Amino acid sequence: MGARTVSPGGALLRSSRMFSMPRPLPEISSISSDSTMHKSNTATRPFPQYQSITSPLASREKGDWGIKRPLPIKQTMATTTPLVRVKQFDTIEKITDYNSAADHSLSLEKFGEMRIAMTIPQEGRDRRDISSRANRYIIDGGKDTSGPASNPGLKSVFEEDMDFTAMSADSAGDNRWKFTGPWLARMSEGDFIKYLDKHVRPKRAEFRTLLRGLLAAQMTDRQNAEAREAGKPLPPPVNPKDITEEDFTKYLRRLRHDRPVLYSVISKFLDLAPLGMPVGFKANSGIFFDDDVQVSRSPYGKSGPPPSHPSAGISYLRTNAVLDNHPVYGPQADKTPILSRIISPRQGATPAKLGVGGFVATVPAGDNDFNYRPTRGGRSASRKAISGVSHLDLSTYGGAKAYVEPYTATVNPEGKVVVKVREAGAEAQIIAKEARGLTSIYNDSPLKRSLLSAPEQDAGQEASARRLERVAEEVFSEEPLDSVPEKDIVSSSSSYGLDPPTER
Incomplete structure (x- = not known):
């Protein structure tokens, strides 16, 4: 038998170590009027355009990433996030153009930890009704199970009438x-x-x-x-x-x-993407001469359809109707809050911006600590403004931070993931701080006692010193023990600390 001939395409596949890579996503033209219009080449893109590639440690030590040439070991080994994106396999200089893909990969991981369900954008809804803790909207088949009946609930992007x-x-x-x-x-x-x-x-x-x-x-x-x-x-x-x-x-x-x-x-x-309803127009106003033609009621009429699936592949949760089960305190009414960083204070009518898990969100609207302003009558003792919201906080190490509860996210026409947050509950914040060792609820263990504040530790030391003095008086007292009447300490009030202390 003669030697088998190989086609040029087959020879290319045999010599190439990675021959199949998805095409990069195209750049989306921005229509917003904010500062994002001025883009930087080094800034993180609002959505990933190239596939993220990783390699096991055994191959990474040799510079092997599955592509046709090895990558520099000095750069790829000096990182704790071995993730790269390849922009071009062969440049004019005969090198591989690549950079780190840890920004989008870690953002995806942190978004998954926050457990946020993607929803359809709600146009025209009052932001105070959404962010208020009195009106809880749970994504449950498009029905509002906790808020008022006049406000419809958030609808998942995976509902049959939307997906x-x-x-x-x-x-x-x-x-x-x-x-x-x-x-x-x-x-x-x-x-x-x-x-x-x-x-x-x-x-x-x-x-x-x-x-x-x-x-x-x-x-x-x-x-x-x-x-x-x-x-x-x-x-x-x-x-x-x-x-x-x-x-x-x-x-x-x-x-x-x-x-x-x-x-x-x-x-x-x-087959155009729907436009919003004209200004001043009311549905069913009788101005139609053709009743068969209906005006578009698409949720994307005002903001525009997303460039991809409304979930953007970043989350596949269909509902937020879940309970966090704490190992000590049992099921919780609120989700575990997220510690956000205040990256931009309030400037006039522009609300403050928060950094939540690698995403930028707006502070929750309504009557809460983020928007609290003291009145002439004086500030309430139970309310205080969060530092860094009204002014730039330069005294706090690492910047001002605050706990929030992310509850929904949508994808806008520019491909950005818009996360919406609301004020976290007081009990949920205390439990989250206890998990980080910043506070304690039960101080019955040495670890908890070591986490007490300085005034509490001083008070405990003074109480121990007073008890030690009482023990010394009993030991060095000249009065014989037989003269002291015995007292039943089994199931007595003193054994439970109910008797008032006696003066000596």
Whole structure:
């Protein structure tokens, strides 16, 4: 038998040690007006674009990461997070362009530890109703099991009426998160002009045919309604070819003046991402001439659809209806709070920013310690403002910190994970501090007693010294022990510390 010939592709796969890598995610154009518009090449991206690669220690010591050339051992071994992202296998300098991927990998790990369920964005809801501890919203099949009945609960991104991509004939099709067409509000002027020239103008004839079909259906319904009222047999349906140009022109003029209906028809024809309801427009106000056309009620109408699945693959939890079971105190009413860092104080109307597990969140709104301001009557003894919220705290080592409870997260059109937090409960904060050794609830062990504050330790030492003096007086007393009347100490009040101390 002769030698087998290998194709160029097969030879490439044989010589290559890593031949399959996913393409990097494209950069998303930002439409926000905040400071994130000024991007830095060294700043952490809001979402990962390249796959994170790791290697076992035995291979990492040799510089083997599964790619066609080894990576420098001096750099890859001098880290506690052996995670890299490869931007380019072969550059013009014949090297591998890579950098550390610990930023996104650790953020994913910390997000998983916080156990946050991804939800559909809630447009137009009062932030005070969400963050208030009196109104608890639990993700449970889209129903609010604890808050007031007037406020709907947060809905998971994995619900059947939200987690689908196929276009349906009913109005529920607007709730899908993926569309073939773009979201017009996110496009730049140049991209919008290119979209008109390449996708919209070639479909003019097709769109006019669609409008003729809609007009024919409306005229057929009108004729049938008039025939029923007059008691006559139903006339034959109107054919789109039988519509005159004059009637069609009048129909186009009516469409131009009815913007909601026109937007709905164009969005379905081009499969565009839904736009928000026009300002000042109220549903079911009777301004429609076509009742069959419905206005989009998509949750992504105001902010826009996310660039990926609404969960972003960062969390697959469907509900927050779980209980934390403490080994000593049993089931807890609140989740374990997260110690957040105050990274930006409040500036005028802009609320303070918190760093929660590698993500930036806004302080919870409402009447809480984050927004507490002393009145003229004086500050309450049980309330105090958190340091670092109203001004930059330069005295606290490591920056000002505060406990919060993250309860939901969403993905905005820019691909950023927006975490929402609320004020943590007092008992949950004490238990979290006890786990870190910063405070103690039960001081019946040497470890707990060693964690007491200095005034408490001084008070304990003084009590021990007084008891030692009483023992010394008993030992060196000249009064014989027989003269002291015996006292039953079994199940007596003194054995439980109930008798008042006697004066000597």
